[in-house]
Amino acid sequence: xxxxxxxxxxxxxxxxxxxxxxxxxxxxxxxxxxxxxxxxxxxxxxxxxxxxxxxxxxxxxxxxxxxxxxxxxxxxxxxxxxxxxxxxxxxxxxxxxxxxxxxxxxxxxxxxxxxxxxxxxxxxxxxxxxxxxxxxxxxxxxxxxxxxxxxxxxxxxxxxxxxxxxxxxxxxxxxxxxxxxxxxxxxxxxxxxxxxxxxxxxxxxxxxxxxxxxxxxxxxxxx
Numbered sequence: 441x442x443x444x445x446x447x448x449x450x451x452x453x454x455x456x457x458x459x460x461x462x463x464x465x466x467x468x469x470x471x472x473x474x475x476x477x478x479x480x481x482x483x484x485x486x487x488x489x490x491x492x493x494x495x496x497x498x499x500x501x502x503x504x505x506x507x508x509x510x511x512x513x514x515x516x517x518x519x520x521x522x523x524x525x526x527x528x529x530x531x532x533x534x535x536x537x538x539x540x541x542x543x544x545x546x547x548x549x550x551x552x553x554x555x556x557x558x559x560x561x562x563x564x565x566x567x568x569x570x571x572x573x574x575x576x577x578x579x580x581x582x583x584x585x586x587x588x589x590x591x592x593x594x595x596x597x598x599x600x601x602x603x604x605x606x607x608x609x610x611x612x613x614x615x616x617x618x619x620x621x622x623x624x625x626x627x628x629x630x631x632x633x634x635x636x637x638x639x640x641x642x643x644x645x646x647x648x649x650x651x652x653x654x655x656x657x658x659x660x661x662x663x
Contacts, residue, residue: 486634493626493638494645500622501643508615538648542640549591549620550627550636558583580628588620619643 561582565575595616599609623636 489634490638493635494642497642584624591620592617
């Protein structure tokens with residue numbers, strides 16, 4: 441035994457190995473591993489966010505319709521052609537309208553265009569000597585707003601696609617702009633585009649189903 445100034449030095453193990461504690465910790469680790477949620481089902485996973493957006497889309501679509509109706513001063517309805525040819529075309533193009541279209545548009549508008557606008561406005565506000573925190577906030581708000589406006593204006597192309605007068609798609613432009621504001625806000629909040637993709641897919645599925653039902657009803661009445 442070692443001594444210092446005549447007193448014995450006792451070596452004390454401050455972390456003794458306790459078999460019972462080891463067994464409890466091992467059991468806890470096993471249970472935690474067994475109950476672990478797969479990464480693709482976690483809240484932050486793309487699959488979860490797309491699914492969440494899809495199931496929330498009826499609420500968001502209703503909100504967009506109400507806001508659009510308030511702006512236009514009238515109820516907003518999606519008007520579809522009742523001809524057999526366009527009804528068949530709508531059915532055939534379901535996957536393009538409801539899946540590939542929304543995915544492409546979100547990558548373009550809430551991905552590429554949004555990022556470019558955000559960086560551009562950040563540089564602009566910094567150049568104007570705006571305080572950093574305020575410049576960051578303003579760049580986000582500006583990017584959300586202008587990407588939504590660009591997204592809405594792009595829907596004027598539907599007049600050409602549907603061979604309709606330009607102003608007949610004006611309600612769609614307003615509706616899409618309102619949607620762009622919501623999608624852009626969620627894109628900034630989640631720092632990704634998966635939730636907006638889910639909302640956009642759900643919105644287009646709702647519009648597609650309504651269009652089919654509306655067109656069928658008109659065709660039946662015309663017979």
